[in-house]
Amino acid sequence: MIWLGIDTANAPLSVAVVKDEVVVAELTQNNKVTHSIGAMPTIEEALIRAKLSVKEIDAIAVSAGPGSYTGVRIGVTIAKTLAWSLQKPIIPVSSLQALTYNVPYFNGVICAMIDARRQHVYSGAYQGEQVIIEDGHYAVIDLLPKLRDLHVPILFVGRDVTMYWDIIEEIVGPHALRAPFTMDLPRASEVIRLAMAQPTEAAVHDVTPIYKRIAEAEANWLKEQKANGK
Amino acid sequence: MENQLILAIETSCDETAAAVIKNGNEIISNVVASQIESHKRFGGVVPEIASRHHVEQITIVIEEALLQAKITPSDLTAVAVTEGPGLVGALLIGINAAKAFAFANSLPLIGVHHIAGHIYANELMQPMVFPLLALVVSGGHTELVIMKEHGSFEVIGETRDDAAGEAYDKVARVLGLPYPGGPHIDRLAHEATTAVDFPRIWLEEDSYDFSFSGLKSAVINYKHNVDQRGGEISAEEVAKGFQDSVVEVITGKAIRAAREYDVKQVVAAGGVSANKGLRTALTAAFDKEGIPFYVPPLALCTDNAAMIGAAASKMYDSGVRGNLAMNGTPGMVLTNWCE
Ligand SMILES: Nc1ncnc2c1ncn2[C@@H]1O[C@H](COP(=O)(O)OP(=O)(O)O)[C@@H](O)[C@H]1O
Numbered sequence: 001m002i003w004l005g006i007d008t009a010n011a012p013l014s015v016a017v018v019k020d021e022v023v024v025a026e027l028t029q030n031n032k033v034t035h036s037i038g039a040m041p042t043i044e045e046a047l048i049r050a051k052l053s054v055k056e057i058d059a060i061a062v063s064a065g066p067g068s069y070t071g072v073r074i075g076v077t078i079a080k081t082l083a084w085s086l087q088k089p090i091i092p093v094s095s096l097q098a099l100t101y102n103v104p105y106f107n108g109v110i111c112a113m114i115d116a117r118r119q120h121v122y123s124g125a126y127q128g129e130q131v132i133i134e135d136g137h138y139a140v141i142d143l144l145p146k147l148r149d150l151h152v153p154i155l156f157v158g159r160d161v162t163m164y165w166d167i168i169e170e171i172v173g174p175h176a177l178r179a180p181f182t183m184d185l186p187r188a189s190e191v192i193r194l195a196m197a198q199p200t201e202a203a204v205h206d207v208t209p210i211y212k213r214i215a216e217a218e219a220n221w222l223k224e225q226k227a228n229g230k
Numbered sequence: 231m232e233n234q235l236i237l238a239i240e241t242s243c244d245e246t247a248a249a250v251i252k253n254g255n256e257i258i259s260n261v262v263a264s265q266i267e268s269h270k271r272f273g274g275v276v277p278e279i280a281s282r283h284h285v286e287q288i289t290i291v292i293e294e295a296l297l298q299a300k301i302t303p304s305d306l307t308a309v310a311v312t313e314g315p316g317l318v319g320a321l322l323i324g325i326n327a328a329k330a331f332a333f334a335n336s337l338p339l340i341g342v343h344h345i346a347g348h349i350y351a352n353e354l355m356q357p358m359v360f361p362l363l364a365l366v367v368s369g370g371h372t373e374l375v376i377m378k379e380h381g382s383f384e385v386i387g388e389t390r391d392d393a394a395g396e397a398y399d400k401v402a403r404v405l406g407l408p409y410p411g412g413p414h415i416d417r418l419a420h421e422a423t424t425a426v427d428f429p430r431i432w433l434e435e436d437s438y439d440f441s442f443s444g445l446k447s448a449v450i451n452y453k454h455n456v457d458q459r460g461g462e463i464s465a466e467e468v469a470k471g472f473q474d475s476v477v478e479v480i481t482g483k484a485i486r487a488a489r490e491y492d493v494k495q496v497v498a499a500g501g502v503s504a505n506k507g508l509r510t511a512l513t514a515a516f517d518k519e520g521i522p523f524y525v526p527p528l529a530l531c532t533d534n535a536a537m538i539g540a541a542a543s544k545m546y547d548s549g550v551r552g553n554l555a556m557n558g559t560p561g562m563v564l565t566n567w568c569e
Pocket residue numbers: 243367368369370371394395396398399410411412413416500501502503504505506531532533
């Protein structure tokens with residue numbers, strides 16, 4: 001069984017090829033890659049390094065968000081088109097849960113964070129397979145007290161944790177633990193491992209990014225409708 | 231010779247489209263999923279919402295194009311996609327789908343300029359004859375282009391502010407008409423017998439450039455003045471006044487360009503070439519001039535993938551190839567692909 005995994009949900013790019021539960025190739029990059037330029041050549045490169053042809057892929061796992069709107073759209077578009085072209089299953093997974101997969105054997109709660117600007121984050125908290133805080137778009141100031149009130153050690157993972165670390169320590173206190181920097185990047189092999197744990201194969205045409213937010217124009221429009229008493 | 235079959239994809243704005251084109255001039259299938267309904271309530275295209283729709287539709291539309299063409303990917307010669315100009319987030323969906331499809335099926339990839347596509351919509355109707363004058367009038371473009379041969383483009387004039395379609399849509403908004411306003415103004419203009427007198431903006435005497443923002447302001451001022459006096463404007467007469475001005479200037483410049491460059495054929499392209507007033511005026515003027523003038527049927531005037539396939543076919547023959555690092559180019563310039 002050969003898996004191709006793709007994560008372009010945020011600034012980093014990760015592509016992996018896993019064959020029979022062996023990571024054959026994994027390319028992860030965390031400088032200013034433009035996914036639209038870099039994703040497809042990296043997929044080609046990963047397959048070359050794995051000495052496999054694209055036709056040999058049996059299933060595709062993709063990090064479907066939340067994250068950068070454009071980023072998740074590129075990953076999902078590529079994964080969908082490949083899966084449909086190859087007539088192979090596609091399994092979309094949470095970009096946040098995939099990050100928590102970077103940290104096995106931790107018994108407390110793992111909170112994954114991706115910056116969403118203006119003091120907001122995409123975040124979700126998991127304990128093993130159990131969802132503690134659902135993936136969503138949160139104000140940092142609303143999210144952190146919820147984590148504090150769990151009164152258990154919480155491990156924060158993700159490259160954007162660093163920018164919020166001061167306020168995390170301030171609100172969550174000594175229960176706040178910081179994952180080592182080597183675990184901060186999304187890894188497409190973990191996206192695959194998470195997909196393998198999910199029995200649900202999605203109908204390829206129905207796969208869409210997980211945005212966790214409606215578009216700004218739509219939000220404004222809804223506000224206006226409300227204001228006009230509709 | 232074996233048939234050349236190109237799958238073309240277009241997602242530069244608010245239509246998700248795919249088509250299969252045979253030998254550069256025959257439409258085997260042409261699928262367009264329009265988003266107009268979903269943007270209407272915002273009074274214009276919202277880029278983020280357009281991009282969201284494209285991801286939802288893209289594989290469905292490509293599949294439909296292949297199904298209708300009754301072919302499989304292995305029958306294809308190449309995959310073509312609009313590389314720019316357009317909304318960057320929207321372009322990226324078509325481009326990444328095209329790259330993934332090309333990679334999965336080991337097919338060559340061709341990136342096409344959207345305006346080249348609009349012009350090549352004409353090749354789907356009758357062979358282009360050079361030197362040729364193309365009048366591109368759409369929501370984002372107003373250009374006069376001289377072509378000496380396939381793949382050679384010289385832009386001799388373009389708008390200095392609003393595109394023709396943009397001016398139509400803005401004036402329509404002033405008149406309280408729904409989006410997109412172009413067709414509504416066209417309809418109203420035909421219901422009027424008299425027209426409000428608006429200026430003709432010719433710019434410098436020898437210029438082929440256009441300017442529509444002054445005309446748009448004249449319409450706004452006119453409405454403002456009538457409102458101030460407590461009067462009521464006739465939307466029909468304003469529409470006719472505006473349209474008459476646009477049509478007269480575009481037709482005048484096109485005729486002058488056709489004479490100066492001694493062209494053998496004139497073609498119109500883009501959404502605004504659907505305009506009845508413009509089609510009638512151009513047809514009559516070039517008839518008198520004795521120069522063949524063509525405008526594609528409506529479905530090929532607005533955004534579609536068939537036109538992208540038509541342009542890509544000639545690019546393929548010239549050896550143009552893209553690669554997996556192709557990116558969306560929102561401000562792409564129209565450059566020659568012939569030597
Ligand atoms: N009958 C018409 N008269 C004038 N404008 C029209 C007519 N039909 C469509 N349009 C205009 O054409 C534009 C859309 O054309 P299109 O080629 O899709 O533009 P673009 O691709 O540059 O956005 C819109 O501005 C619309 O108002």
